[in-house]
Amino acid sequence: MAVITIDHAAEFVGDEVTVNGWLYNKRSSGKILFLEFRDGTGVIQGVLARADNPELFARADRLPRETSLTVTGRLRADRRAPGGCELDVERIEVIQEPTEPFPIELKEHTPNFLLDHRHLWIRTGRQVPILRVRDAVFRAVRGFFYERGFVATEAPILTGTSVEGTTTLFPVDYFGEQAYLSQSGQLYLEATAMALGKVYWIGPAFRAEKSKTRKHLTEFWMAEAEMAFYDHGANLALQEDLVRYVVTAVVDERSRELEQLKRDTAVLVEEVRTTFPRVSYADAIAILQDAGHDIQYGDDFGAPHEAALGDHFGKPVFIERFPANMKPFYMKRAHDDPSVVLAADLIAPEGYGEIIGGSQRVDTLEDLERQLAEYNLPAEPYKWYLDLRRYGAVPHAGFGMGMARLIAWICGVSHIRETIPFPRQINRLYP
């Protein structure tokens, strides 16, 4: 007899199988009992008739939700069952039976209640498929970089300096010295790229901004890449390939989960099928003004502007050539117009906003020193970073991709807090 996982149940129709899992829900009709089991890979309905086994029926009828158990039975194809097959239950071994009702009911709850019970919420409903998609997205990103010859590396989490100087950092006491949690691994990846050529990592980033939107967490995961000998154009081409690769791979691998999430994958596939437009910041401003938005050259895009640009193109769109004063000190200026930088944000469609920010980096010591001065940044903490331009500097570029926003877009969920097991937000450090 096979011990199986529920996602492979259809392959064992006709067999007697065992599933290790939990009782998700049950419905009783007096002489027939429907038991929904979950095991992390999916949910399957078990059926038990009182006439077949009165002792087991009475015992199972009393089990509360989230009882951990091992269930054995014969799999049968049945179109009435969710998932296409169901289990004729023959034996149940209870591992642990809760003595209190499971707090998460299978009905509406407020976000606050659910977040307070996040450790239990993740067992239910949409949360399991979302987290399974998250796994697939991480794996697809790693697969893409591996196939392209990138070396997986790491950047430190504990840092002595800010990367960009502007964003608020989480301070940490480091043996009496002031340290911070990293807000980005970029400067370190620039150093690593000079050692290994093309590098990437997926790591956490921390921002102490008091953001309260559906697109922000204080702790979030970024996929960052840095490539020696890449210019701005090659950088964008790589980002486009990455996004198309990940979406395509995840739609293929996690079609069942995306269906459970009621995500229209045909829309998703179409959005990444053709070339992503590249629009200058100046042209994007003009598009927004034509659409009636009150925005001027030099203004940052707000959420409504990003959504409008996404709607305008109906697919991911690069906004490039931003005014230099809107962006950090390390970005390279355009050869034909020093007032703009060779940077681009990738805006996702359907209102999901910016999912990638990247740029070609300053590659001469002279320019870097000048731009540090222009931003009123002290040279001392950046001494090692300046060294990268002192010893064999080359043109190079890179980007950071917000994993949660990417996952939210792929899943079609409106708030990125559902895309990470334990979201950290302002006022939320537990569980």
Place this chain on the structure above:
RNA sequence: UCCGCGGUAGCUCAAUUGGUAGAGCGCUCGGCUGUUAACCGAAUGGUUGGAGGUUCGAGUCCUCCCCGCGGAGCCA
């Protein structure tokens, strides 16, 4: 930090002009042979976020505070 909305039973929400605090769900008990958040019946369940004030009387009105949600700013 700013703007808006909210806090009533374990959960989700009602409560007219200020006049006896209620329903559904959950848990428990009973019924029901194809249920899909099953359904039907019964029972259980309250310091109305906190402090102060107005009033014969406050869930309701006033002041302050706490907490949450949505958005803005900032960013990925």
